[in-house]
Amino acid sequence: MTAPRKQDRDEVFVEFTKSICPVCKTPVDAQVNIREDKVYLRKRCREHGGFEALVYGDAEEYLASARFNKPGTIPLTFQTEVRDGCPSDCGLCPEHKQHACLGIIEVNTGCNLDCPICFADSGHQAGDGYSITHDQCARMLDAFVESEGEPEVVMFSGGEPTIHKHILDFIDLAQERPIRNVNLNTNGIRLATDRNFVAELGKRNQVPGRSVNVYLQFDGFDERTHREIRGRDLRRFKEKALANCADAGLTVTLVAAVERGLNEHELGAIIEYGVDHPAVRSVAFQPVTHSGRHVPFDPLNRLTNPDVIRLVGEQLPGWFQKGDFFPVPCCFPTCRSITYLLVDGEPGARTVVPIPRLLQVEDYLDYVSNRVMPDDGIREALEKLWSASAFMGTDTTEEQLRATAEALDCADACGIDLPEAVKSLGEKAFMIVVQDFQDPYTLNVKQLMKCCVEEITPDGRLIPFCAYNSVGYREQVREQMSGVPVADVVPNALPLADRLAPTPYGSRMLRPATDEETTA
Template sequence: MEAATGRPSHDSVFLELTRSICPVCREVLEAEIHARAGKVYLRKRCPDHGEFVALVYGDAQRYVEIQRYNKPGERPLRLQTEVVEGCPRDCGICPEHKQHTCLGIIEVNTGCNLDCPICFADSGTGHQPDGYSLTLEQVEAMLDAFVAAEGEPEAIQLSGGEPSIHPQILDMLAAAKARGIKLVMLNTNGIRLARDPRFAPALAEIGVHVYLQFDGFKNSTQLAIRGRLLQEEKRRALERCADAGVGVSLAAAVERGINDDEVGDIVRFGVEHPAVAGVFFQPVTHSGRFLDFDPRERLTNSDVIDAIARQLPDWFRQDDFVPVPCCSPTCRSATYALYDGQDLVPLPRLVDVDDYLDYVTNRAVPDLEIRTALEGLFSASAAGGTERTGERLECVACGVGLPDELQQVAAKGFMVVVQDFQDPYTLDVRKLRKCCVAEIVPDGRLIPFCAYNSVGYREQVRAQLSAGERNGAA
């Protein structure tokens, strides 16, 4: 294309300059964010491995508009590392980080009873040459580090591997609960829940919320994402949770051309199931085992939101989803809906969320408690249907004159979240510095989750723990 002067025009609009890494050698590189054909891309060039271009957001106009949801973060009470090389090489959390941790993650093992083709942790059934299983004492020390950094942590998730196969998983969950962490979650594939009738009641007794991997209904989806058919195990796991009174959030890994046509069915299923309090959609992270893909065609948050609105037009619109203010606005969007058995109404249609989350334009905020409640509701530590979420909504209702029925919303509220984690192709240090999801490692560091998966921290920690177990066995 040529301008009127005859000079050729660029095919894209430059938006921002940032830093990223080479997906091959992991060296830190300058990177550009630019818009082209209505989408947003990250472009970088490594002197040794060439140019890389990755899609980071599927709607350029929305990408620009939602930047107004960015707001100042809160510092953690304690930092773990010093700035030596600069972001993203000093994670731990370092003084350059701009946000505290809303959600801490502890991976208690690398062993698993599945071999999922998409696993970013490269966990499995024993074919890996290395691996580890944390002790209860290690997990307790990691929980203590989390409490020291946060004071009163909002949420912790025990993950893996498959954490339910760890012989001390119930003790670990109880240890988290004993430290006053408000929301204690178990990230699981549900196989033990389905097969062990005692497991769900044990989780209920501790007060655990289950984060259940649930990717869709088609056989092709199950095989592509989990490597085997698991529909029956998922159904039975949910039945056991419902019977025991255990709250569940469905966690769906979504990939273009595999199950992005099922997001509406997943939401509808969750809304209608008595145990399910929300659905978390995560576009597949291309690290670990799942590296065969085109980064220019990846699925982004805006694509998932559009698919939900398109597949459930009677329930949702794109503007029902609000960027979460505690992280970068493009990382996570959420909506909370009220369901009475027939009709579903998203909360943003009942209250102008923008009035309470818009810090850029300095709109008047008439009631601090309303703002706090809404920020909490749309934060990374919220899980639909929990007691804490109900308290927040009651606070909202008290301040803005919502219908009296909202006072009892906890039992029939439903949360839908779309969370896009970065990978080596899409890593942007500006987003990384405000990441509010952290991997807690045995030496007490809290490493931003996207850095842990992309920069090389996962491999370092795994090698150290694996070597320690080998030396201990010797």
């Protein structure tokens, strides 16, 4: 009789971590595994069973990205104490590993759309919606300044922030504080229909040392794309909004929610359109976050960052090749990737060169192999460019592009043939960002603990974006602001008191970092 033979597993175990049950949001143990060159997160809830989701479509790049993991920066204050551990103590709590590169203030839950895809679940609230007041916005901005000192960027979002009657006042409040840049996250309907409003934004973009940039929802060109993601055909509104922004001198980022089988074929066309439009200086691709409202999807066949980067290369093979995108070091490096294009010439006859082909970016942003570089100035410039706070049109980004141009000029002097456009890199550069936010299926506490994009709540907390949308904090804030019990908002959800650290509305638990923490 033949003895039984042991068999190898069909996957490689990478690490143990924590996550949440996507049904009840209870924290659970999880493991990361590699199978068929892809990375998966597997977890089990006692009540709801097992779950598995694809988290990264290229295992080799996932493992290699660790060298881009920059040491975190400690904020000036923490807002909560450690009680139950991540992700239940947000935040920021003293165990969080990074400060806030970008702060987000959601000014309302109301919207002039009711999109089938909306991680904020906005636009349809009856009794459970809210809008913040002037005083609340001021306190939220103060909490951000108290934590960051001189924050780089605050983003006003919603809901749809442009329908809030005080949105221009909120921008004024931000500009009165040491906050360099304001981003307005919008669907563009008001920008298309209210030229006076756009002109007022343009005036605020002329304030010395401050900027106002538009983060415009822009999912593609097909009518099907608009109807299935936004519920109506918005192509005419997008075109008019961009024209009005160009007239007002506003810088625009086109932001596409990308869903498998829906608009993934339009990525190259979005980049080409953005490069040719006078108002657009950057494009952001965001694989759909499957929280809030979303179309049916398969967690094992979702889009991830390397999938988007591969599709961009396939659709624009004359512009991109493997290695043109690099992970962002300030957050966890698998969360966000960026490249910059050097663009010259007229539409139809463009010369496009990704900056990583002109400068060895990897040499400066490798924090494992190369802890010390001979030119710290170049490293500092690239750290700010490859950051969640980097937005085209801001003074900081322009300064770092100039510093990079100077480094490239030095290379030119050494006999390296570079395009003439390098000398005006700040004017010629175009940024592309790929950001995969975590959702209840893909949440990994290891990544969450280094999140540098924070939601600022009315009670003064800075909560990591992915925790806010996945763990129950969004529902908690809505309950506090509207008075409607969360059980009426989220069926089958556990009581918030059983999942999240108690934070009575109106209280602030700010505490400064200790001397040991600030000098670590």
